[in-house]
Amino acid sequence: MSPSSAVLPLAASPLVDPVAPGWQLLTAALVAIALLVVLITVVKLHPFLALILGGLTVGIIAGQNVNDVLASITKGLGDTTAGVGALIALGAMFAILLAESGGADQIVDTIVGRASGRLLPWAMAAVGAIIGLPMFFEIGLVLLMPVIYLVARRAQVSLITVGIPALAGLSAMHGFVPPHPGPVTAIDYLGADLGVTLALGILVAVPTIIVAGPLFGAIAGRWVVVEPPHTWEAEERVATRRPSFGVTIATVLLPVVLMLGKAVLDIVIDDPENTVQQVGDVIGAPFVALLIAVLVAMYTFGVRAGMDKATISDTVGRSLPPIAGILLIVAAGGGFKQVLVDTGIGTLLADWAKDADVSVLLLAWVLAVLIRLATGSATVATITASSLMVALVDGMSTGETSLVVLAVGAGSVFFSHVNDAGFWLVKEYFGMGVGQTVKTWSLMETVLSVTGLVVVLFLGIFI
Template sequence: MIASPVALAATSLVEPVAAGWQLLVAALAGIAVIVGLITWLKVHPFLALILGAGVVGAAAGQNLNDVVTSFSTGFGSTAASVGILIALGAMFAKLLADSGGADQIVDTIVGRASTRVLPWAMVLVGAIIGLPMFFEIGLVLLMPVIYLVARRSGLSLITVGIPALAGLSAMHGFVPPHPGPLTAVQALHADLGLTLGLGIIVAVPTLVVAGPLFGKIAGRWVDVPAPTTFEGRDEPSEQRPSFGVTLASILLPVVLMLGKSLADIVIDDPGQRVQQVLDILGTPLVALLIAVLVGFFTLGRSAGMDRSALSSVMDAALPPIAGILLIVSAGGGFKQVLVDTGIGTQLADWAKSAHLSVLVLAWLLAVLIRLATGSATVATITASSLVTGLVQGAGNTELSLVVLAVGAGSLFFSHVNDAGFWLVKEYFGLSVGQTIKSWSLMETVLSVVGLGVVLLLNLVV
């Protein structure tokens, strides 16, 4: 999830409120309640997450007022950081669909690629979009394309979508300047350029396995039709933006965010006016807002839309995502309740007592904290801070590999305490079980294969 690395670094280590076994039972009970309510009793996920958070707090022995405060804090921070971006992304995505821009992109992709090649094209698109973007933003922007590619090609939505999700997620876990890997680089005093280069080397084979190869298997397990969220106008106009204009519109926020990231790395002087401007323009909220405003002209006007039509598109974009916003925010609230019990700290203490290599230990710490808190960024920041004392005197290459091992662990098995889990579930129209069999397992494959590649690199570099 999107969060400030500085803020997370200050709050990720929480003192456990009860004995380790009690916290573990509380977490498992809360997760079981959520899954049971949604799967068997058909309770809406928003209500199930609230009730699950209450079960966690009660089983951990927390004061009810503290549980309510934790949930409200997590809900609010997630709505503020992710909700606004989802809303802006939905507006842009609806504009992309109704203008015919998404059709133009899909016609080009489907027309030039065979059915067998499409998943490989989607993983490449996901990786490019995900390089500077947070996962949530990239997902919302890509959904119209994923839907249309699945419809036109006749492939399963999962077969097409999993490779794109793998591309987005791998960049988030392995490649700076995403906040998790970047903070781990700083905490371990690793070389940023070397980590970036090794991160790309790790990401490529990992994406091949977790993207097109696993997507083909997952598509057999989970076969669902593409939702109709971004179907476009009932009577599409013959007039639509060109492929070049559409691609430029999609890549505009990507370029703005990438410019901010490069300025932070190359200039690294907050007092410089150029960096100040790029930092503002590359802030996710500003970049997406600019993309929507520019899209009015490059997409809407190119498709012959007048002001009334553009207003209708914006109005129609928000109602379908209202439920998604509530569920994702409630997922953030449930995660915060878990974080505030201190279970992540307890699991980290247990892992540190194991006699393992630094790379495996770093991965395992991140895995446990990811499972406990649901946040890849929290897992990365916490795990890297815990192994700092174990890498004193290590060379630049080993430090970079530790950063990547942590990044791999932070991706492990996204489940009900991860707001991203609910985002994927709702956008893909899946059940909880289907989301676990596709998205959660894909994240696990990314994590395990990523660790394997890191260990292999450790033998040869």
């Protein structure tokens, strides 16, 4: 069994011969992307519906039978839901248990409490990264804001100086590291190995967070000085029995260790008949690793934190409704991707890229950047860019395919601006004007994106 096999139910699709002349397929892709931009940004249509309509547009302009287009969309919807949907749901369950048990507070208090004044931005970057590992960006931001306020007040520094590093940690995890929806979706579409991508994602995230977090935060903190408000000054929530720091970190890192362990065993042993590798392949499979982590968290963050069975069940149940929209968008993106594959647009783009001798990593990043700037959505940027890259990863090694995933992830976080909900969330929480938000948050995202690309290109020299 190769390292990239049996990773997720949906692997990279085989090359498909173009169903129409190149100009017609290119027109179909451009019109569909333009339609996505208009529907999402101007009409304010939900991305789920916009992606469905975009898929129909591609197939119809490419000259396919409408029934065939619908079949492609249906197949993509089902395959993507099977491959990604369960992982997103399990990740949400794990995240809410971490938050409700007080485990996240424990991580913050332990790391920040031991940091001196000069090390506070670095500590906040570490907190943002650890909290961001299992949590969606928005949830992590809401969770960290009271801490950012408190730390800024105690250190008597600008909210930006300690806030930007925390945001960099959160955003880097969101863009580079599974099991976040973006990386997992790109892995699913491109048939990459999750364990290898996870390892490389962490390798890319560390220097990227350092540059975009503490280093850029020190500069941004001088550009924009925001006094921390007294909101939440006495609203720290303490669980009945907060889990210890060691137990919390061990539980958070459990799925990471299981998935990385599988990747290591596949490389070191590389024998499908070996019992140890077979066991590793099972418990290190993304779905099983996250399932084990959730079950363990129900004990460490649930039972040991003083929750009874009914409370644990209710807590886990409350994690699912908020992610319904994300699941629908990702599923619709699978339908959109499948139409691009079945019409042969990906094959056409692959042939063009090879003839033009364009770096696949740079192309993946540019495509994601353009969609991100146009739609404001990192998820839509990831879905669209990785859909277009499917044919270009054909024949690539496991490591090279993972780097393409990370290049897409880097591009998907580029320059958040007024069409991104995250922009307004940060603006309001930090109490900044639009111009201040651009000079801090938007530029941080740009530094994060460009630094991530540079690190990916550097790793590409050796992989």
